[in-house]
Amino acid sequence: MKKTLLLIVFPFFVTTINAQDNLKTQINNTLDAWHKAAAEANYNNYFGALTDDAVFIGTDATENWSKAAFQAYAKPYFEKGKAWSFTALERHIYFSEDKKTAWFDELLDTQMKICRGSGVLVLVNSQWKIKHYVLSMTIPNDNSDEVIKIKTPIEEALIIDLKNKKK
Structure with missing residues (x-):
């Protein structure tokens, strides 16, 4: 009886794992292609990977861009044929x-050394699109005081200014 139960449960478990792995592969491919589009200054592919209402949060505290605002900011870099080059060293997907x-x-791995990216993707017409992305620089804990001084x-x-806006 245990063998029969195992045969019923196990194939379902394998199917679930395979489906999840397939989705992770799709997400990895989407993000890797997005980063590659920036490295190749491919404006259309880069911004085509974002939803129309996407938000990009950059490393500077003032960088909270809608897709349109981010496109306006980034366009000169892409037009010069040099945007930025990010390569994933590690990625976790949920x-x-x-x-x-x-x-x-x-x-x-970036020109700023190790950075952290995080974000949200949504399925749009059977294609994964980036809806929200946050880029941040990592700071070794032992160097926090030096960075704070800067x-x-x-x-x-x-x-x-931000506190005054809240009033």
Whole structure:
């Protein structure tokens, strides 16, 4: 009886794992192609990977862009044939129960050394699209004080402005 039960349960388990692996492969391919499009300054492929209502959060505290604003910012870089080059070193992918939304985090090899990317993808007409992306620089814990000293004079005014906007 245990063997019969195993035969019924095991194929379902394998199918579930294979489906999840296939979805992860699709997400990896989407993100890798997106990063490659930037490295090759392929404007259409890069921005075509984003949903129309996508948001891109950059490393600077002021960089919270809609897709249109990010396109305007990035277009001159792409037109010069040199955008940016990010290669994933590590990536973790997670899915909603209905498998129509995925979120991820990744460590990237960049010109800024290791950065962290994280974001959300949604399934649009059977194609994964990036809806939200956050890029951040990593800071070794032992160097936090040095970085804070550099940031303080720049970001103090921004902190005051942001607090005043909340009032």
